[in-house]
Amino acid sequence: MVLKWADQANESFIYNTVDPCDLISGEISGFLNSLFGYISVGGIVLVVILSMIDLVKVIVGHDDDGLKNFFNNLKSRIIVVIILLLLPVILTFIIEIINKVAPILGYNSDNPLCKL
Secondary structure, three states: OEEOOOOOOOOOEEOOOOOOOOOOOHHHHHHHHHHHHHHHHHHHHHHHHHHHHHHHHHHHHOOHHHHHHHHHHHHHHHHHHHHHHHHHHHHHHHHHHHHHHHHHHOOOOOOHHHOO
């Protein structure tokens, strides 16, 4: 969030809300989410490329079991990509649970705002 102050209208100050009670900071969780986002996109591209290569091998090879193996490989690749797409959601959920439980367990117990 960018806040513009009245006495300094030409300058912008960046205001980051940081919770001192968080065990895992917002920067780390944001980095992990973007990293898994890139991995997910790479996984989708890899599934498409590897499936095209397998399909070309099946078409050129004239193998009876080739088509069956192609669909089995495609099914397993799609399952892995679905898991990759769900990882950022699961990771965000786990980080939120850790940050909610940390004050209860006594993390940063000298800060009176972190005590419930």
